[in-house]
């Protein structure tokens with residue numbers, strides 16, 4: 001970690017930005033080695049700005065920061081990639097914006113997680129190369145991000161009884177964070193939390209994602225679009241549920257005197 005009052009350099013991906021004054025912006029960035037940071041970029045809105053459009057959301061930059069007490073100040077920015085091709089397609093832009101929002105919500109400031117940075121950069125790059133697989137890339141990214149953030153979904157055994165997930169359709173428990181076997185979802189319905197019914201292909205895709213590194217693609221029957229579609233909807237629900245939980249826990253933390 002850099003000491004206060006020092007200048008340091010890192011790679012970063014811009015997560016979001018908002019206007020601070022007529023000419024200054026606060027930018028939320030994810031750096032690789034120094035975690036998520038809130039940084040002030042001065043003079044951004046001037047046409048003569050040194051930083052210009054380099055700090056648009058989801059730009060990948062090399063950045064030099066002066067570490068302040070609460071917020072850092074941008075000294076220099078160099079664009080490594082602006083991911084222009086992702087920004088110009090509405091569907092892709094929605095997908096990458098969802099990634100940024102999720103990363104922002106599931107990471108803490110000043111808590112370095114290079115693996116989360118690498119995952120986000122990998123997902124942006126992969127989506128640029130395989131735009132036709134954007135939906136699956138987003139799902140796979142979400143699954144790996146949940147794991148990196150400490151919410152690894154339970155997909156190999158029933159999260160309620162620990163038994164095998166045999167026999168066709170299963171359910172995913174939002175409250176327990178994983179798959180529930182057919183027997184538990186019927187007999188212990190009240191105890192297994194909020195359940196979402198999913199099909200066999202979707203359950204197999206979840207297990208496949210646990211066993212494979214990000215950047216690979218499933219082949220054969222499990223790659224069928226019905227499973228992938230269901231997977232996308234399920235992971236969106238899981239993401240919403242986690243963000244809600246994070247939001248609540250932070251709200252509670254703020255209310256503690």
Ligand SMILES: [Zn+2]
Nearest residue numbers: 158161181184
């Ligand atoms: Zn069970």
